[in-house]
Amino acid sequence: MDKPEITTLALARSLNCIETIFAENKALRREKQFFDYLMVLDFEATCWNKTDYDKGQSEIIEFPCVLYDVVNDKVISEFQQYVMPTERQKLSTFCTELTGIQQTQVDNGVPLKTCLVLFHRWLNQQILKYNISLKFPTSFCKTCVFATWSDWDLGNCLKNECRRKGIIRHDMFNRWIDVRSLYVEHYNVKPKGLLGALNEVGLTFEGTQHCGLHDARNTAKLIGKMVNDGVGLRITKDISNK
Template sequence: MSRPILIVDLEATCWRDKHTAPADKEVIEIGCALVASDGKVLDDFSTFVKPLLHTNLTSFCTELTTITQSDVDTAPGYPEACQLVDEWLGQRVRGLVWGSWGNYDRYQLLEEKSRHCAAPAFLGVPHINLKRLWARSQGIPPRGMTRALAYAGIQPEGTHHRGIDDVRNIAKLLPGISRQLINHAVASWAPYPEPGKRT
């Protein structure tokens, strides 16, 4: 049996008319799912995160994610949230591979590591870009998660832009990704450069 993949999806502070880089955003939810190669979710976990710089969520952010001000006001700070993820994952992080739909999530985690001097343990294991690998497996250009689900004839569940729901939906696309491409991506993985030093 193939090793499960940890799928991660972050939600972050956002503004309707403001294009922001990861350095300007703050994580407000970490969604995780351990997923078998057939797309079955073996275990999942989510935690809200209290932002440090922009403590008040915009109405646009709440409309987009359904995450409310009270959700983040009562949430742990980022370092504590990382500890919760680590406690949930435990020893399963050893030899693990984690993936996200695109590279935004890993860039955001690197920014948060720089800001808080904290990171979940899985940031130290190989990352794969599931969006790119799925597109290559299908022989089509990369596309967003909802369009990928529609292409695959899969009905999404839950609320889009909620981390825990997005990881469960991404899991449904995992069977459509070539295991050979996943193995090649893992073999070519290298430790991440620090923010501001990406090539």
């Protein structure tokens, strides 16, 4: 009678050469995250070339935000509004070429104060639909916080513009996750912008760079990869007392 064939796996087991390594399931990593949802935003603002002599303060001209479902790794809702600059109404050539935003789009946009009202209206719809709370800890609602690529959007741009224009800025904008900060901490590398970060982890940018909505979508995409790689989402910046 022929001897039964001994497989490599069976032989390895018989010689005690197999080491069992625990690999945490990606879905479990997502379930363990503190935040269930993220409001990922990426403003576009007025800007000028270094050689432009007549520069002004940055004003938001595109206000986009995507609602990212952390557990299911997908964007489930989007907000986008073009905003009319009131301090320097005419866009620089540099700004138009960089962002792709045309003068007619901001001329037909709304002032920042109105934009914030529209954003709050959209946000309230998401809060009701998905049982979200931006106040935590909570035992009844899903947790949510803002996420941005760097501190500039909420720590500089929105804060300073609201201050200059006398616009009341809601407390929810006072704390957020700086995705870039967590990226550098986890991968121990300083990426060359969002595009560089995506490329370094094997992802491609989808859409047009410096389109705020596309940047927000791709930031959410990067967050998904980071969570799969074991990054724990946490607030990195809080300016509540500033």
